[in-house]
Amino acid sequence: MEGEKAQCTNVIGNNREVPKERIIKFKPPLYRQRYQFVKDIVDQHEPKKVADLGCGDTSLIRLLKVYPCIEELVGVDIDEDKLRWRGDQLSPFMGDFLKPRDLDLTITLYHGSAVERDSRLLGFDLITCIELALFVANRYGYSVEFTGVGDPPAGAESVGFCTQIGIFRKNEERAAESRVSERHDEHVYKAVFTASYPSLQQERFLRLVLVNEVSRQVESLRLKHLRRLREGEGLLGIQPPENDSNFPSFGPAFTDVEKARIENSPKPFVAGRKFFVPLRRLVAYPKLHRICPNEDVMRSLVDDCISLSSDGSAVVVDLHDHYDYLFEI
Structure with a gap:
């Protein structure tokens, strides 16, 4: 995952050159690096319940639904039309019936905002917020580790990663306290798509x-x-x-x-x-x-x-x- 410098030269009018512009290209592209980062976390921790806040075109959900450890996938986004349109791509195909999964899998897409609280996301093992900034560490009892993808070019290490990533982990000593105060009847999101995959548990x-x-x-x-x-x-x-x-x-x-x-x-x-x-x-x-x-x-x-x-x-x-x-x- 490296950034490469490329130079762009423009010529205007009577062969007069505009100063060269430096362009940094990332290989693989940054969006793929971000998705791979999440996939690596899934490989490491094998979560059963995963939610993606601001799921957009559901690209990440489509990548994660093949993981055998995941039994519930949730996507939340404010664009209801896009969720309805993309939902069909998350339905089981013929191959899913011919070769069922070992474990059940349910995929649900909700119309809602990441800043709204919905109790149906309580107890999830992994929640991703790609390209969203959330301030939860101090207030809600999480520890945080900062990293990122998109390495800067040589000589510019001080600017840091192109995409900054914060990994929040629930502090066990405060987990019980927060569960007591959490409400389980706050259903703010509107379900716009649900699909259940065949499995050997059925x-x-x-x-x-x-x-x-x-x-x-x-x-x-x-x-x-x-x-x-x-x-x-x-x-x-x-x-x-x-x-x-x-x-x-x-x-x-x-x-x-x-x-x-x-x-x-x-x-x-x-x-x-x-x-x-x-x-x-x-x-x-x-x-x-x-x-x-x-x-x-x-x-x-x-x-x-x-x-x-x-x-x-x-x-x-x-x-x-x-x-x-x-x-x-």
Whole structure:
């Protein structure tokens, strides 16, 4: 984040030069440096509730909504028309439904002023005020650290940063006192937009993701089993691997802990023309273990959509299907 000097020469009339004007350009641009500063704070502290006072075109909110730690985002601005116009860009897209977040996320835009008090902002972990000056340190029990972005050019260090930043942190010893005096019924702001994002905390989306991943994993294991059968018959001339934990279907290789968890779980098996994958095996795989590590919960969520064994302990599919013969699997 450095400032660079550039010289601009103008010629007017009969080739008479106007004194050269010095222009300082920042790379990356200052607005990006300001946003990055806030993103760095989010990375460091992982706040759950974040508000942006004077959110303008909601650029910062759009950058922050991808953070998995954030569960509530609020923007406040005095331009109601801009908030309504920009609100549509904060609605969930198709990809948000296909790959839900782990945690819920609600985004709300309020029409109001940063200088007005609204109790709906009480208890927020991080409040940003970009390009606004607030005097809160002494009066409200905060400590403050001053820094900034936009380094001055060499030789002009005394002028300081182009954008000054104050980081206010609540003093713990005075936090309880201020909470006692705070009113929780002051609703000054007018809500003009609200959006809730799908997440794995919502059962319908958890069920959808779980059914899709179970089906994908079972199909992967079934195809591996068929390949091993052929390899064992010498049709491919390749020695089959001993354990599928060394050969994940997709994504990065398993860690030692993940391999041990898989190897210690019941293996898939064949009975007649059916292929069985124990639920205990499925919950051992990393992605399914993250989504749903409990075998009983998995059973209750998938039993309406996926065929289970009579005792409910395993997923059951046909060992062969039409496509196996088409593609000679």
